[in-house]
Amino acid sequence: MxxxxxxxxxxxxxxxxxxxxxxxxxxxxxxxxxxxxxxxHFAGDIYIDQKKHFYGAKMGAMGLLRFGVLQNFVRAWRSGYQGNMLGEGFILGVHSLSSQGVLLEHREKEFGNKVEVADVLQAAKKITF
Structure with missing residues (x-):
């Protein structure tokens, strides 16, 4: 996803x-x-956060059994996206866009909750240099 x-x-x-x-x-x-x-699948640079400063809560195995997670898996699969089952897969992602404080934060509530692309662009327009 x-x-x-x-x-x-x-x-x-x-x-x-x-x-x-x-x-x-x-x-x-x-x-x-x-x-x-x-x-x-990604057009930008990729960095590894080994200390997991950019990540949110850890969800247990029961989190995979939620109906919304199943819907997200099916949506991604139908769109032609496939992943793998390697590594630590229970930490939920957090997307933050910031240069003068947090302008956008999206915390996954369950696996596969995506940030709205329009929200990312709107937050980027607020950045001052």
Whole structure:
């Protein structure tokens, strides 16, 4: 599901560059070929946050049994996105866009909740340099 979201966020690359805002991804670990497999779906630089400063709560295995999670998996699968089952998969992502404080924060409530692309662009327009 992260590849689906990465692809959607990559659609903003040109608009973000025009605003002087780089498109970057922060991943929590480097397992196998995960970053190389992620690269075709993401147009920006990729950084590894080994200390997991950019990540939120940890969800237990029961979190996978939620109906919304199943819907998110099916949505991503139908869109042609496939992932892997390697590495630590229970930490929910947090997307923050900031240069003068947090301008946008999106915390996944369950696996596969995506940030709204329009919200990212709106927050990027608020950044002052």
């Amino acid at each position: 992260c590849r689906e979201e990465a692809s959607e966020l990559s659609s903003l690359k040109t608009q973000l560059e025009e605003l002087g805002v780089p498109l970057v991804a922060v991943v929590k670990e480097h397992v196998g070929t995960e970053i190389q497999d992620f690269r075709p």
